[in-house]
Amino acid sequence: LPRNAANMPIFRIQDTSPNDMARTGVLSLPHGEVATPVFMPVGTAGTIKAMTPEEVAGIGYRLILGNTFHLDLRPGSELIDAHGGLGKFMNWPHNILTDSGGYQVFSLAEMRKITEEGATFRSPYDGAKCRLTPERAVEIQHNLASDLIMPLDECLEYGATARRTRESMEMTLRWLARCKARHTELLATRGAERGYTSHLFGIAQGGFDAGLRAESARRTAELDLPGYSIGGLSVGEPEPEMMAMLEASIEHLSADRPRYAMGIGLPLNLIDMVARGVDMFDCVVPTRNARNGRLYTFKGTVILKHTAHREDPNPIEADCPCDACRNYSRAYLRHLYVSKEILASRLATMHNLTFFWRLMERIREAIPTGQLGKLRGELAEHYGAADCAEKTEVK
Numbered sequence: 034l035p036r037n038a039a040n041m042p043i044f045r046i047q048d049t050s051p052n053d054m055a056r057t058g059v060l061s062l063p064h065g066e067v068a069t070p071v072f073m074p075v076g077t078a079g080t081i082k083a084m085t086p087e088e089v090a091g092i093g094y095r096l097i098l099g100n101t102f103h104l105d106l107r108p109g110s111e112l113i114d115a116h117g118g119l120g121k122f123m124n125w126p127h128n129i130l131t132d133s134g135g136y137q138v139f140s141l142a143e144m145r146k147i148t149e150e151g152a153t154f155r156s157p158y159d160g161a162k163c164r165l166t167p168e169r170a171v172e173i174q175h176n177l178a179s180d181l182i183m184p185l186d187e188c189l190e191y192g193a194t195a196r197r198t199r200e201s202m203e204m205t206l207r208w209l210a211r212c213k214a215r216h217t218e219l220l221a222t223r224g225a226e227r228g229y230t231s232h233l234f235g236i237a238q239g240g241f242d243a244g245l246r247a248e249s250a251r252r253t254a255e256l257d258l259p260g261y262s263i264g265g266l267s268v269g270e271p272e273p274e275m276m277a278m279l280e281a282s283i284e285h286l287s288a289d290r291p292r293y294a295m296g297i298g299l300p301l302n303l304i305d306m307v308a309r310g311v312d313m314f315d316c317v318v319p320t321r322n323a324r325n326g327r328l329y330t331f332k333g334t335v336i337l338k339h340t341a342h343r344e345d346p347n348p349i350e351a352d353c354p355c356d357a358c359r360n361y362s363r364a365y366l367r368h369l370y371v372s373k374e375i376l377a378s379r380l381a382t383m384h385n386l387t388f389f390w391r392l393m394e395r396i397r398e399a400i401p402t403g404q405l406g407k408l409r410g411e412l413a414e415h416y417g418a419a420d421c422a423e424k425t426e427v428k
Contacts, residue, residue: 043259047059069291070313072298074089074319097128118178175223191241235262239265263286295315300416322385328388345364348361353387
């Protein structure tokens, strides 16, 4: 079954930058090719909030993120499996990456307990006792028929001790080996039976110790997986430290595989990480901030509630092709927002997702000609330190 090989190549590099580590490429996935660098909108509960799947695809997206943790709790991965997988369940005929649930378990704080076997926690919905092991995390994602599967990992809080960080890193590596074994087994059995393909990535951790970051990345890459993620960033650390830990990790992740910075989504952070060799990103920033009335443009952010927009007849961004900009004024969008109308969330989300799509297009165009730094400079005129300091890992 060559298409189901656990380490089947899925990535090819097209162009590289003459000035930095940036590269463009193509992900060859079961539901079509995806150009990189790529940003993935987050669909926690099987939906990109306020948008239909058709609208998301209409912008251009062909890879979105689903949430293993939440979908297994509600409505249940077995129910989704019975409907043919998450793509069919939500009418999304394109690619889906699912996270492992590790960050969601981390965010439960006092409601969870981590052991070598896995995580035990209380459901945030009804308080029921739940258990998530590395094997179960992979099984859930096979139920969801994910194209890209993430292994269960432990995400550490910023400021964890050196001993705690070492222990966590070692356990995450052991969990990854268990995830790979179960994934390979499921591909050879139900994958062969049902005729589907999926690919397991590794996740490099290591907290905020550069040496452990490098070691985790090296040992993760030794498993020869189709791609690698960098986890545990954007959890409260200063931005320079986040970038230093990314650099410590990425240096040891195979250059011929896609590299995925999990939970990163602010415009300048995207450019800075692309310049360091990252190919994939996900974040709730465009959708969550849209619902909170914060819109992104190439001239900075627009805060809808500001009175400056009360009578403004102009669109959010003059050259933006989204429906919100083509058909409505800032004054109307502000009115919808302050009136708490549902349409405000829909139009704002359309715009933000369109901006992020256009930003990634401009990033891909800038890489071969070495213009990424120029693009960053143009954005930096309008996005200051406060925009970079806002933490993004808030699924």
